[in-house]
Amino acid sequence: MPVMDINADLGEGFGVWELGDDLALLDVITSANVACGFHAGDPLIMRRVCAAAVARGVAIGAQVSYRDLAGFGRREMDVAAEELTAEILYQLAALDGIARAEGGRVAYVKPHGALYNRLARDPVQARAVADAVRAFDTTLPMLTLPGSALYEVADGLTVIDECFADRAYTPEGKLVSRRVPGAVVHDPEQVVKRAVRMATEGRVTTVDGSDVALSARSMCVHGDTPGAVQLARAVRDALHAAGVRLGAFT
Numbered sequence: 001m002p003v004m005d006i007n008a009d010l011g012e013g014f015g016v017w018e019l020g021d022d023l024a025l026l027d028v029i030t031s032a033n034v035a036c037g038f039h040a041g042d043p044l045i046m047r048r049v050c051a052a053a054v055a056r057g058v059a060i061g062a063q064v065s066y067r068d069l070a071g072f073g074r075r076e077m078d079v080a081a082e083e084l085t086a087e088i089l090y091q092l093a094a095l096d097g098i099a100r101a102e103g104g105r106v107a108y109v110k111p112h113g114a115l116y117n118r119l120a121r122d123p124v125q126a127r128a129v130a131d132a133v134r135a136f137d138t139t140l141p142m143l144t145l146p147g148s149a150l151y152e153v154a155d156g157l158t159v160i161d162e163c164f165a166d167r168a169y170t171p172e173g174k175l176v177s178r179r180v181p182g183a184v185v186h187d188p189e190q191v192v193k194r195a196v197r198m199a200t201e202g203r204v205t206t207v208d209g210s211d212v213a214l215s216a217r218s219m220c221v222h223g224d225t226p227g228a229v230q231l232a233r234a235v236r237d238a239l240h241a242a243g244v245r246l247g248a249f250t
Contacts, residue, residue: 004199004239005218005249007031007143007162008232009063009112011049012040012072012224020223026052028232030248031059031218033110033143034099036091039065039073046098054104059248061143064091064129065112073113074178081128088132096136107250108160109133110143117175120148127153141250143218146173160249163216165195165235166225169204173212182207184222188231192238195219199244217249 010026011034012019019040026032032053035041053060065073067087079087096106111119111129119126126149133140134157141158144150150159166185168176176183185191198204202215219239221232239246 001243001245002199003217003245003247005030006232006236006239006246007033007061007110007218007220008223008228009033009035009220010053010223011035011045011063013045014040014042014069021229022049022223023052024229025223025232026056026058028229028236029058029221030246031061031108031250033061033063033112034095035063035112036065036095038067038087038091039069039071039112043094043098046095047102050095050099050104051102054099054102059107059250060095060099060104061108061110062092062095062106063110063112064088064115066115068114073115076114076118079125079128081124081131084125084128085132085135088129089136092132092136106137106140107248108141108143110162116144117177119150120145120174123149123152126150130154130157133157145175146214146216160218161216162218162220163198163204163214164220164222165198166191166222166231167220169206169212169214171206171208171210171212173206173214176207184225186225188227188234191231192234195235196238196242196244199239200242
């Protein structure tokens with residue numbers, strides 16, 4: 001029986017601005033990627049999400065990003081390696097401190113947005129992020145795309161393959177840029193079918209109609225899209241019905 005983790009990005013509000021239904025998603029997912037304040041989130045939101053995750057037994061992950069509140073972390077940036085390492089370390093320490101105050105801890109790391117995509121192909125920035133994780137806690141696994149440059153620089157760190165239920169893929173197995181129409185799949189029926197196939201067959205249909213192998217241990221469902229909670233529930237229920245056991249990869 002295959003085992004799949006379901007993760008989602010949470011805590012992405014800021015001040016009085018709210019994004020998504022964090023509490024409802026925490027009743028569906030097994031791992032929560034909590035924004036650490038650099039692309040979204042603030043200390044109070046971080047604390048509330050961590051407390052709710054601990055209460056529900058959901059694993060807490062640090063959703064680290066470029067320092068880009070204005071662009072929601074979706075603008076690629078050329079940050080010097082030493083500076084990027086320090087910024088990732090800062091985010092990890094901040095979230096872990098809050099998580100521990102609520103009786104939990106940071107259990108893994110997931111880069112966000114533009115940083116996530118950059119690490120898939122840029123070994124310099126990938127090493128900068130890996131160095132931060134290594135300095136903080138060598139036991140923390142990192143979520144990334146299959147074939148990511150993170151594998152080249154992990155040097156003993158754990159790297160976990162991730163797939164996306166609601167994102168379009170290129171024939172090379174990469175995510176279609178959000179600048180391209182159709183990068184996010186909105187049709188619930190299509191998302192559910194893709195999710196089940198990725199979990200049970202390890203394959204996904206790409207934008208040109210071809211198939212690509214995509215083996216992953218964790219599946220992301222986005223929390224900032226319309227109907228996100230209902231879609232996440234549908235994915236979870238479909239995976240369960242297909243004989244997939246759900247559980248955090250940590």
